[in-house]
Structures are given as structure tokens and as C-alpha cells.
Amino acid sequence: MPKEAPRIAELDDRKVKILVAVIRNYLETGEPVGSRTISKYTDLKLSSATIRNEMSDLEEMGYIFQPHTSSGRIPTDKGYRFYVDNLMSEKEREIQEKEELIIEKADKLEEVLKQAAKLLAANTNYTALVSTPETHRNKLKFLQLSKVEKDSVLAVIVVEGNIIKNKMIHTEEEIDEDTILKLNLLLNTHLNGLSLEEINLGLITLLKERAGIHTEIVSSVIDAVADAIRADEDLEIYTSGATNIFKYPELTDSGKATDIINTFENKEELEKIVNTSLSENNAGRKEMQVYIGKEMSSPAMQDCSVVTATYELGDGMRGTIGIVGPKRMDYEKAMGTMKSLMNQLDEIYNKK
Amino acid sequence: MPKEAPRIAELDDRKVKILVAVIRNYLETGEPVGSRTISKYTDLKLSSATIRNEMSDLEEMGYIFQPHTSSGRIPTDKGYRFYVDNLMSEKEREIQEKEELIIEKADKLEEVLKQAAKLLAANTNYTALVSTPETHRNKLKFLQLSKVEKDSVLAVIVVEGNIIKNKMIHTEEEIDEDTILKLNLLLNTHLNGLSLEEINLGLITLLKERAGIHTEIVSSVIDAVADAIRADEDLEIYTSGATNIFKYPELTDSGKATDIINTFENKEELEKIVNTSLSENNAGRKEMQVYIGKEMSSPAMQDCSVVTATYELGDGMRGTIGIVGPKRMDYEKAMGTMKSLMNQLDEIYNKK
DNA sequence: ATTAGCACTCGACCGAGCTGAGTGCTAACG
DNA sequence: CGTTAGCACTCAGCTCGGTCGAGTGCTAAT
Numbered sequence: 001m002p003k004e005a006p007r008i009a010e011l012d013d014r015k016v017k018i019l020v021a022v023i024r025n026y027l028e029t030g031e032p033v034g035s036r037t038i039s040k041y042t043d044l045k046l047s048s049a050t051i052r053n054e055m056s057d058l059e060e061m062g063y064i065f066q067p068h069t070s071s072g073r074i075p076t077d078k079g080y081r082f083y084v085d086n087l088m089s090e091k092e093r094e095i096q097e098k099e100e101l102i103i104e105k106a107d108k109l110e111e112v113l114k115q116a117a118k119l120l121a122a123n124t125n126y127t128a129l130v131s132t133p134e135t136h137r138n139k140l141k142f143l144q145l146s147k148v149e150k151d152s153v154l155a156v157i158v159v160e161g162n163i164i165k166n167k168m169i170h171t172e173e174e175i176d177e178d179t180i181l182k183l184n185l186l187l188n189t190h191l192n193g194l195s196l197e198e199i200n201l202g203l204i205t206l207l208k209e210r211a212g213i214h215t216e217i218v219s220s221v222i223d224a225v226a227d228a229i230r231a232d233e234d235l236e237i238y239t240s241g242a243t244n245i246f247k248y249p250e251l252t253d254s255g256k257a258t259d260i261i262n263t264f265e266n267k268e269e270l271e272k273i274v275n276t277s278l279s280e281n282n283a284g285r286k287e288m289q290v291y292i293g294k295e296m297s298s299p300a301m302q303d304c305s306v307v308t309a310t311y312e313l314g315d316g317m318r319g320t321i322g323i324v325g326p327k328r329m330d331y332e333k334a335m336g337t338m339k340s341l342m343n344q345l346d347e348i349y350n351k352k
Numbered sequence: 353m354p355k356e357a358p359r360i361a362e363l364d365d366r367k368v369k370i371l372v373a374v375i376r377n378y379l380e381t382g383e384p385v386g387s388r389t390i391s392k393y394t395d396l397k398l399s400s401a402t403i404r405n406e407m408s409d410l411e412e413m414g415y416i417f418q419p420h421t422s423s424g425r426i427p428t429d430k431g432y433r434f435y436v437d438n439l440m441s442e443k444e445r446e447i448q449e450k451e452e453l454i455i456e457k458a459d460k461l462e463e464v465l466k467q468a469a470k471l472l473a474a475n476t477n478y479t480a481l482v483s484t485p486e487t488h489r490n491k492l493k494f495l496q497l498s499k500v501e502k503d504s505v506l507a508v509i510v511v512e513g514n515i516i517k518n519k520m521i522h523t524e525e526e527i528d529e530d531t532i533l534k535l536n537l538l539l540n541t542h543l544n545g546l547s548l549e550e551i552n553l554g555l556i557t558l559l560k561e562r563a564g565i566h567t568e569i570v571s572s573v574i575d576a577v578a579d580a581i582r583a584d585e586d587l588e589i590y591t592s593g594a595t596n597i598f599k600y601p602e603l604t605d606s607g608k609a610t611d612i613i614n615t616f617e618n619k620e621e622l623e624k625i626v627n628t629s630l631s632e633n634n635a636g637r638k639e640m641q642v643y644i645g646k647e648m649s650s651p652a653m654q655d656c657s658v659v660t661a662t663y664e665l666g667d668g669m670r671g672t673i674g675i676v677g678p679k680r681m682d683y684e685k686a687m688g689t690m691k692s693l694m695n696q697l698d699e700i701y702n703k704k
Numbered sequence: 705a706t707t708a709g710c711a712c713t714c715g716a717c718c719g720a721g722c723t724g725a726g727t728g729c730t731a732a733c734g
Numbered sequence: 735c736g737t738t739a740g741c742a743c744t745c746a747g748c749t750c751g752g753t754c755g756a757g758t759g760c761t762a763a764t
Binding site for chain 2: 756757758759
């Protein structure tokens with residue numbers, strides 16, 4: 001959704017310098033920045049009056065604006081966008097080298113992700129957001145039914161990437177060991193190696209026909225298994241450091257913070273962000289996305305920016321990691337820390 | 353931790369009536385209540401002056417206090433305690449009948465609990481808190497190792513209550529099917545029916561000795577299984593409606609809300625609450641506990657009250673459900689809704 | 705024992721006035 | 735012609751004093 005960055009040509013060198021000065025300053029202080037400040041802050045030797053003229057131009061072009069008449073300027077979304085797209089290479093690299101996040105290798109992916117979120121939040125002072133990977137393109141690796149009790153059968157399903165699913169299936173009547181054995185064979189020969197999304201309703205009915213034995217139980221067990229396989233809607237999203245947003249006054253006032261935290265509690269909104277990030281990444285091949293203010297659909301987020309990245313675990317499972325902060329967040333730092341984290345995840349899961 | 357309720361005798365009838373009036377009024381309005389208000393609000397025909405005298409007494413006894421000189425009174429923790437312990441039977445019953453929460457039966461316990469939290473929060477306008485049950489006293493019902501790949505074995509463990517645990521075990525060298533079969537037999541004969549806490553280190557070493565085959569792999573596999581069994585520290589706590597606390601001005605100011613929400617993010621503090629509730633319930637046989645302000649250890653919670661209850665799923669698994677709100681929360685309603693919810697959980701899991 | 709009355713306290717609210725940061729415009733300057 | 739100095743103007747934020755009203759404590763009368 002981020003529009004193509006405006007051609008640099010639109011702004012002459014001096015305007016760019018002034019714009020950067022405004023933005024940098026605002027990022028630091030969080031307060032509107034005036035012409036006088038800039039005439040000192042920058043190396044270009046110009047009086048405040050001149051700066052004022054230039055700023056007036058910049059305002060007309062939509063890069064900055066005044067919150068009220070005769071106060072300093074602050075960047076617009078367009079201003080930030082320009083900054084993010086064109087003007088932040090050196091500083092970022094610098095930070096990235098310094099950052100040293102250390103993820104402890106944990107047994108469960110879930111734990112690692114939670115930890116990653118925590119680290120990210122702690123290191124940036126923004127809110128971190130991590131989604132579990134989508135698995136529906138993954139291939140079935142192992143499937144087994146076991147009789148646990150007279151009337152219950154446990155289905156264990158392992159897909160590539162060692163994601164394990166369980167389903168306890170209650171049966172009306174007792175089901176004998178022999179049938180289970182046959183079912184195991186049947187299911188394995190037909191489903192093994194298929195990706196989860198390939199296992200659809202058509203295939204299942206076909207399977208039932210071939211089953212040979214046509215009792216109710218068998219059919220219902222197969223249904224249950226199919227259910228479990230398809231139930232990959234368990235996309236979880238963890239957040240950490242939600243209260244960090246209270247550190248930024250412009251988000252604290254008038255219930256904005258409440259709205260934002262509510263959004264964090266509400267999966268659907270988060271999913272949108274995660275998903276656009278995933279698809280964007282898929283198309284664009286950029287490793288990180290930045291969404292600024294209105295570039296996000298969610299109304300509660302209009303005063304925020306989000307930096308997202310897509311992580312990829314060897315077996316093609318992809319998930320999203322995000323940092324949510326105020327629009328005046330330190331993009332360099334956020335992106336630097338993010339990159340550093342991605343590198344680590346890479347090391348853990350892909351180098352092996 | 354809640355102290356024994358003061359004997360009613362300490363307060364004569366009239367004082368009780370006045371105290372109740374103060375509390376009820378404050379619960380509704382959230383503002384200090386004065387003598388004049390009460391002289392109207394109650395049926396006892398007394399002038400404000402008399403009320404003032406009585407209130408002065410009540411203040412001396414520690415049931416109410418003035419936020420600043422010459423403003424109305426608000427209840428102290430002691431006041432609330434008295435109210436909760438002695439004075440709220442009729443209204444509660446009434447509400448409880450009206451409440452109709454409907455939990456959809458879901459496959460996974462986890463989902464049901466999350467849903468319960470959501471319902472609770474939505475219905476009360478407070479924050480809900482649900483812990484997954486502890487399982488360490490549960491008995492092992494089913495254990496199975498399966499070879500998934502050359503170098504990995506999957507352990508599936510089912511305990512009473514149909515809690516399923518998985519552990520993927522990577523082995524250095526390939527392990528043959530035969531060994532797995534033997535291991536399955538070994539583990540099952542020795543561990544089946546034991547409660548998780550009975551499976552300790554001693555037992556495991558004993559088991560290894562009896563194993564007969566003494567290769568490294570076997571030993572490491574057994575260790576991994578034991579690990580998985582003991583790893584019941586995955587006590588999860590879900591919260592819902594965290595931002596509801598913003599609805600109560602006395603919690604919103606001066607970063608209190610932030611502290612509270614932070615506490616919600618932080619498991620350890622929550623665990624404390626959950627655990628005291630569990631043990632309290634164990635001892636006292638009361639179905640619900642109320643903790644008011646300083647009765648909780650967590651400093652961030654000193655301005656809150658919590659209503660907790662312990663749910664019990666057939667197989668002896670117990671967890672805690674809580675409602676967190678301001679001290680001036682509507683205890684009747686909270687307890688009523690809670691009770692109603694517990695009844696439903698009971699129906700789902702215990703009536704079968 | 706209860707009540708009416710009175711003086712007093714104190715937070716909340718409101719408007720006035722001041723200040724300082726910042727602007728836009730104009731005229732002068734190199 | 736771009737740049738600058740100067741000036742009038744705007745406006746948010748702060749402080750100050752005054753008023754208001756709710757509420758109390760105390761005393762004297764019932």
C-alpha cells in the first residue's frame with residue numbers, strides 16, 4: 001500500500017536538508033520545530049527567515065504541517081514516508097552492528113517467538129508483535145491414530161517444520177485395534193506428502209469410498225482427522241510491551257492509547273497488518289516494510305507506524321514480526337533491531 | 353489472606369445502615385459521598401448532622417475516610433471487606449438468575465477458557481483473567497513413541513483430562529523400530545497410571561537401569577520423555593478486556609493504569625494471585641474469594657479488587673478464573689456473573 | 705439523643721493577563 | 735534576485751485571583 005516514493009527531484013538539495021532537519025528534530029523532541037531551531041541545527045548558514053520561506057514551500061507540497069497557526073512544523077505521513085524511503089541509510093547500518101539481542105534456543109517455536117517479541121519490545125521501547133507461521137502450504141509428514149481409551153482415539157499429525165497437531169476423537173461405539181491399523185495405513189498411503197491445503201473435502205470423500213469398510217465410525221474418524229488437518233486457523237499473534245505506547249504523549253491523550261491497546265487484544269485487526277505484510281513481502285522482495293499512519297486500514301492505528309518483517313523458517317513457513325510505535329518512532333533503531341533479530345532467527349532455524 | 357470479618361456486633365444497626373449507604377452510593381457514583389446525600393438516600397429519618405456524627409465514628413473505626421478534609425467519605429479496604437462479607441446476599445441472587453452467558457462448546461480446553469475470559473470481560477466491564485489448569489497431579493494415561501524421521505522420534509503423552517503433550521526428540525544416530533517398540537513397552541509398563549509428579553528423577557534412573565539396553569540413545573530418549581512429562585510449567589494465563597480499567601477514572605490517572613496493564617502482561621504477578629486463590633479455596637471450601645486492595649501483594653494492584661473462583665474439571669484439574677476491577681466494583685454483579693459462568697463450565701465438563 | 709445553624713475548608717471551575725515561541729510579510733541589502 | 739532584518743500578529747500554556755458549592759465540625763437549642 002505504500003505509494004511509490006516521490007522522485008527526489010521534486011525537492012532541491014536545500015529543501016531536503018531542511019526537511020530532514022525538521023524530521024530528525026521532531027523525532028527527538030516530539031514537539032513542533034520552528035525555523036529558528038533549524039537555522040542553528042543545520043550546517044547550512046541561513047537565517048530563520050529563509051528557512052521560513054522554504055518551510056512554507058514544504059508545507060504547500062505536503063511534507064510538513066502546522067498543528068496550529070503559528071506554531072512550528074511537524075512531518076506529515078508523506079514527510080515520514082520520504083524520510084524512510086530515501087534518507088536513512090548510514091545511521092541504520094551503524095546501529096545494526098551494535099545491537100546484540102540474544103535469543104535463547106528453546107524447544108518450542110512458540111516460546112522462541114514469545115521471547116523474540118519480548119526482546120524486541122524491551123530493546124526498542126515500542127510494542128512488539130509476532131505471528132506464528134502459517135502452515136497450510138506445508139506437507140504432511142506423519143500421521144498416526146492411536147486408541148487411548150475404549151471410546152477415544154488420538155490423532156497425531158506432524159507437518160513439515162515439526163508442527164504437531166493433536167485431536168482427540170470420541171467414538172460412539174468402541175473401535176477395534178484392527179480397524180485403527182487399517183485406517184492408519186489408509187490415511188498414510190493417501191495423504192502422506194501432500195500439503196495441508198491439498199487435503200480438501202473432495203479428497204476426503206474419495207478416501208472414504210476407498211476405505212472399503214463403510215461403518216459410521218470409520219467415516220466419522222476420517223472426518224475428524226480431516227478437521228484437525230484443516231484447522232490451521234490457529235494463527236496466534238503475541239504482543240509484548242503493549243504499555244510502551246504510554247511513553248509517547250501524543251498517543252496517550254484522549255483514549256487513543258486505549259484504542260490501540262484494544263486493537264492489540266483484537267486479533268482481526270492485527271491479522272490484517274500481518275497479512276498485508278506477508279503478501280507485500282511476497283511480491284516486493286524487500287525485507288522490511290514500514291507502514292505509516294493512514295497507510296494502515298485500522299483507524300486506531302492512524303497515529304502509529306509499524307515496521308514489519310517476514311521471517312522464514314526453512315520449510316517455507318512464514319510469519320511476521322512487527323514493531324508498533326508512534327509515527328515519530330526512531331525508524332533507524334527499529335529497523336536495525338529488527339534486522340538483527342531476523343539474523344538471529346535465521347541462524348537458529350536455517351543454518352541449523 | 354482476607355482477615356476474618358469483624359464481628360457485626362462492633363457496629364450497631366444504624367451504623368451498618370449508614371455504612372452500606374455510603375458504600376452503595378460510592379459504588380455507583382465513584383465520588384465521595386456526604387452526609388446530606390445519605391440523609392435522603394436511606395429510609396431512616398435522620399438529619400445530616402446526625403449522620404455526620406455517625407460517619408465520624410465510622411471513620412475512627414476505620415471503615416471509611418475522607419480523601420481531603422471536608423469532602424465526603426469513601427470506603428476503606430476494611431469497609432469494603434465488611435460489605436463483601438456481611439451485606440450482599442439478596443442482590444446477588446437476583447442478578448445471578450438474570451445472567452445468561454453462553455459458552456460455545458469448543459474442541460480445545462484452551463479455546464473454551466479464552467472464550468470464558470472474553471465473556472466475563474464483556475459482561476462485567478472489568479478485566480477477566482483465566483488460568484489453565486494445573487496438571488501435575490494428573491495421571492498418565494497414554495504414552496507413545498513414534499519414529500517420524502531417521503533422526504527424530506515423536507513422543508506423545510496423554511494425561512487424564514485429555515491433556516496432550518508432544519515432544520520431538522532428535523537423536524544423534526538412527527534409532528531402529530525395534531528399539532522404539534521396546535521402549536514403548538518399557539515406559540508404558542512402568543509409568544502408566546502414575547501421576548505426573550510421581551515421575552521424578554529417581555524413578556527415571558531406575559527405569560534406565562532396567563532398560564536392559566544401555567546405549568546412549570535410549571538413555572537420552574528416556575530423558576527427553578521425562579522432560580516432557582515434567583514440563584507442566586506451561587501454566588498459561590489469559591486476560592481479556594484489559595482496557596476496561598480505563599473506564600474507571602480513579603485507576604486511569606498518573607500511570608496507575610499502565611502499571612496494572614503491565615501486571616497483566618507479566619505472568620509472575622498474576623500467578624501469585626492465581627495461586628493464593630487456589631490454595632485458599634482448597635483450605636476454605638468457599639467457592640469464591642474476594643481480594644481487596646492491599647490484601648494482594650502486588651503493589652500495582654493496590655487500587656483494585658479481584659474476585660476469583662476455582663473451577664474444577666472432572667479429573668481433578670483445577671484452575672482459576674478472576675475478575676479484576678476497581679475497588680468500587682459492583683461485587684454483586686461480578687460474583688453473580690462469575691457464579692453463572694462456573695455453573696456453565698460445570699455443565700460442560702462435569703455433567704458430560 | 706437529635707437537630708438547626710453557622711463558620712470554615714477545600715477542590716473545581718472560570719476568565720484575565722502574561723509570556724514565549726513561532727509565523728508571515730515587507731522592505732532593505734549585497 | 736535570493737537573502738535577511740525587523741515588526742506585527744497569533745496562539746498555546748501558565749499562573750493568578752475570585753467565585754462557587756459541597757461538605758465538614760462544632761455549638762447551642764430542642
